[in-house]
Amino acid sequence: MAFLTPTDLLHRLFETAVAAADPMQVLPRVLGPRPPGRVVVIGAGKASARMAEAVESLWGPCEGLVITRYGHARPCQGIEIIEASHPVPDAAGVAATRRMLDLLRGLAPGDFVLALISGGGSALLCAPAEGLALAEKQAVTAALLASGAPIEQINTVRKHLSAVKGGQLAAAAFPAQMRALLISDVAGDDPSFIASGPTVGDGTTPAEALKILQDHRIEVPPKVLARLRAGSGVLAPGAFALSRCETVIVAAPAQSLAAAAALARAEGCAVRVQGDALTGEAADLGAKLARMARTYASARRPGGAPLVLLSGGECTVSLRENPGLGGPNVEFLLSALRTLDAAPGIWALAADTDGVDGAAEVAGAVIGPDSLAKARARGLDPAAALAGHDAHRFFAALGTQVKPGPTLTNVNDFRAFLIL
Structure with missing residues (x-):
């Protein structure tokens, strides 16, 4: 981690997961x-x-x-x-x-x-x-x-x-x-x-x-x-x-998670793979895994190795009337952002390995401890964006989208929490 920012590491983990499934x-x-x-x-x-x-x-x-x-x-x-x-x-x-x-x-x-x-x-x-x-x-x-x-x-x-x-x-x-x-x-x-x-x-x-x-x-x-x-x-x-x-x-997703885990360990991180087949409503799963990340963060010893939590699977979104521009990965992440509530030392990335998440040519996004404050400073309302299934516009305004373009493979969703 000496030469990588938390966001850089998360991007590299995602890129490694995608590369492991390149035909x-x-x-x-x-x-x-x-x-x-x-x-x-x-x-x-x-x-x-x-x-x-x-x-x-x-x-x-x-x-x-x-x-x-x-x-x-x-x-x-x-x-x-x-x-x-x-x-x-x-x-x-x-x-x-x-x-x-x-x-x-x-x-x-x-x-x-x-x-x-x-x-x-x-x-x-x-x-x-x-x-x-x-x-x-x-x-x-x-x-x-x-x-x-x-x-x-x-x-x-x-x-x-x-x-x-x-x-x-x-x-x-x-x-x-x-x-x-x-x-x-x-x-x-x-x-x-x-x-x-x-x-x-x-x-x-x-x-x-x-x-x-x-x-x-x-x-x-x-x-x-x-x-x-x-x-x-x-x-x-x-x-x-x-x-x-x-x-x-x-x-398959398990191979890509294993490749990302190997990179995280090579960068000095401890790793917990939470499963390659996690499913459910995106907002519910985002809140659940964010609560788990907070639990791990509170139990982490000062000076201990950074911890990476990895998971894969596929979320779903039950659309209401007049939905905005969103997708399951960014909805997962927006819910996680609200649940983390600016908890110190926790970053996260959620993205689709095919490069397309829901209704936009965007794979996903990244959040960190300061994302909530930056969003509010820009006049962004996380609760309103989540209720309107408008997470892509939210993260576009925040400037933290993950946009690899077509990856030419597809092993489902990739999620990573980094705890420092």
């Missing part, structure tokens, strides 16, 4: 040599274009198509990169998904498909189930995102309204051999929820999806209701059409 670093360790015969590369997600770039750096030009978020494309030699909308799907994603399915149809047993899947794929890989239009998928997705439903519930609904999720992408390639490489952005790293599990079977039912919509008081369009009552194309685990598909997680 250019992780794919060479798992990819192996290029298979003989025809090879087709497909993919979807915020990291998928970077994953495709990594594949071609090792295998050379490949046939294929990958769908990523607007602004996340990478230069590839043979694989076509298409950009589409996230988190609510758009027509570009639907058209690209149809082309991907056309590419997979008619493959032979000797052909090989490499699927590159990461967080964001649920929106980007979009093929409405029979009888549904894109507008109906968009309406349901937007309502679920605003409801504060956890991602597992959101993706359960998405699967049963899709012709490509819940193992259906892998089934489209059968009888070709498929290997799916996944970068996890979900708590617990369950492959069936990463991008809504396009290459793995699923045990949920359309009735469960309908109950989720009803529990969150979401108005269900008539055609969506009819689709769920009629069933879905989701494949059960162990389905024969999935028998030639191997799914492997190549990067």
